Amino acid sequence: MGILERIKEIEAEMARTQKNKATEYHLGQLKAKIAKLRTQLLEPPKGSSGAGEGFEVTKFGHGRVALIGFPSVGKSTLLTLLTGTQSEAASYEFTTLTCIPGIIHYNDTKIQLLDLPGIIEGASEGKGRGRQVIAVSKSSDIVLMVLDASKSEGHRQILTKELEAVGLRLNKKPPQIYFKKKKTGGISFNSTSQLTHMDEKLCYQILHEYKIHNAEILFREDATVDDFIDVIEGNRKYMKCIYVYNKIDVVGIDDVDRLSRQPNSIVISCNLKLNLDRLLAKMWEAMGLVRVYTKPQGQQPDFTDPVVLSLDRGGCTVEDFCNHIHRSLIKDVKYVLVWGISARHYPQHCGLSHMLNDEDVVQIVKKKDTEGEGRGRFKSHSNDPARISDRVKKAPLKT
Numbered sequence: 539m540g541i542l543e544r545i546k547e548i549e550a551e552m553a554r555t556q557k558n559k560a561t562e563y564h565l566g567q568l569k570a571k572i573a574k575l576r577t578q579l580l581e582p583p584k585g586s587s588g589a590g591e592g593f594e595v596t597k598f599g600h601g602r603v604a605l606i607g608f609p610s611v612g613k614s615t616l617l618t619l620l621t622g623t624q625s626e627a628a629s630y631e632f633t634t635l636t637c638i639p640g641i642i643h644y645n646d647t648k649i650q651l652l653d654l655p656g657i658i659e660g661a662s663e664g665k666g667r668g669r670q671v672i673a674v675s676k677s678s679d680i681v682l683m684v685l686d687a688s689k690s691e692g693h694r695q696i697l698t699k700e701l702e703a704v705g706l707r708l709n710k711k712p713p714q715i716y717f718k719k720k721k722t723g724g725i726s727f728n729s730t731s732q733l734t735h736m737d738e739k740l741c742y743q744i745l746h747e748y749k750i751h752n753a754e755i756l757f758r759e760d761a762t763v764d765d766f767i768d769v770i771e772g773n774r775k776y777m778k779c780i781y782v783y784n785k786i787d788v789v790g791i792d793d794v795d796r797l798s799r800q801p802n803s804i805v806i807s808c809n810l811k812l813n814l815d816r817l818l819a820k821m822w823e824a825m826g827l828v829r830v831y832t833k834p835q836g837q838q839p840d841f842t843d844p845v846v847l848s849l850d851r852g853g854c855t856v857e858d859f860c861n862h863i864h865r866s867l868i869k870d871v872k873y874v875l876v877w878g879i880s881a882r883h884y885p886q887h888c889g890l891s892h893m894l895n896d897e898d899v900v901q902i903v904k905k906k907d908t909e910g911e912g913r914g915r916f917k918s919h920s921n922d923p924a925r926i927s928d929r930v931k932k933a934p935l936k937t
């Protein structure tokens with residue numbers, strides 16, 4: 539029997555089984571079985587390089603955003619509008635068959651936007667180009683799920699399910715469960731919060747399914763069986779997703795109003811070029827990029843070419859900033875001077891572990907630059923960070 543048939547069989551058994559206290563352990567075990575099979579399904583076939591022909595697009599820029607959606611919702615039209623790169627758009631389904639990259643220039647950064655073929659129910663099991671599309675979405679930083687505002691609202695759930703089936707978790711935080719496999723010592727089970735979905739026995743049974751007999755487990759929140767399986771599998775990807783309802787030019791104002799009020803959602807019209815600025819602003823915010831401007835000593839900062847950091851991609855400390863400029867820089871750095879939101883006063887003397895904020899200005903002081911100098915050369919100026927908002931760019935920065 540193939541993997542897909544086995545998944546179907548277990549799903550059918552779960553559907554037949556009544557949900558109650560007595561069957562809870564059995565259902566938990568079945569869930570673990572399905573999760574294991576899905577992981578097998580995701581392993582690329584031997585000898586293949588992963589993404590597949592037409593989908594191997596080199597990463598470019600400061601972040602990557604994937605356009606995911608059913609056929610003909612307007613993904614290619616949107617890519618062309620936002621990036622200027624032509625991606626064929628037409629009224630028939632599956633116009634796009636490969637991955638088409640474009641670049642968005644926004645807030646002095648470059649963001650790679652990927653147009654992809656439409657996906658359909660069953661994509662996670664390999665229908666259409668589902669597998670390739672999903673592999674590319676996993677490589678991106680956030681997902682824009684494009685939906686047709688005039689079509690069924692069920693589409694959003696269907697797509698979310700398809701993405702969840704392959705280990706993507708949209709707009710969710712990783713479960714607060716500490717889990718560590720051990721060589722010996724049996725299972726140690728603890729929790730710091732009251733558990734209403736899980737208990738020790740269920741936990742043991744799921745671990746048994748994974749043939750794990752020695753492990754340390756600490757539940758730090760009231761997690762579910764699915765959360766626990768996610769932690770054991772360990773290959774989940776937690777991503778932000780913005781639901782983009784396109785074609786609002788063909789629906790009534792009440793629908794537009796309702797859709798726009800849903801969480802993480804935005805309504806747009808490519809045809810009328812409506813709300814595209816707000817979409818870009820929302821996308822930018824979701825990416826959490828941190829622009830840091832470098833200021834050479836005695837000169838104005840270069841406000842055209844920031845160093846771009848992000849918490850998801852390597853971190854936002856002064857050390858990350860230095861490593862970004864040059865790997866060998868860190869050993870020469872004595873301290874840095876920081877202007878901006880992250881500084882308590884301007885400029886603030888900061889060490890390598892200081893967390894930088896978007897639009898901070900940083901001057902690096904190297905060890906040899908200060909040889910023979912006494913401390914306290916830089917006076918602290920108490921200053922209101924809010925004043926610096928638009929701010930650092932306009933004000934001349936001394937030092």
Ligand SMILES: Nc1nc2c(ncn2[C@@H]2O[C@H](COP(=O)(O)OP(=O)(O)OP(=O)(O)O)[C@@H](O)[C@H]2O)c(=O)[nH]1
Binds near residue numbers: 607626631785
């Ligand atoms: N009314 C309306 N039609 C739109 C809008 N945006 C795109 N369309 C139309 O929708 C159709 C599909 O657009 P595409 O950009 O090809 O859609 P897609 O999602 O890339 O489609 P596939 O590549 O086939 O998955 C085209 O006929 C577009 O002109 C919009 O805002 N309003």
Ligand SMILES: [K+]
Binds near residue numbers: 609610611628631632
């Ligand atoms: K189309």
Ligand SMILES: [Mg+2]
Binds near residue numbers: 615
């Ligand atoms: Mg297309």
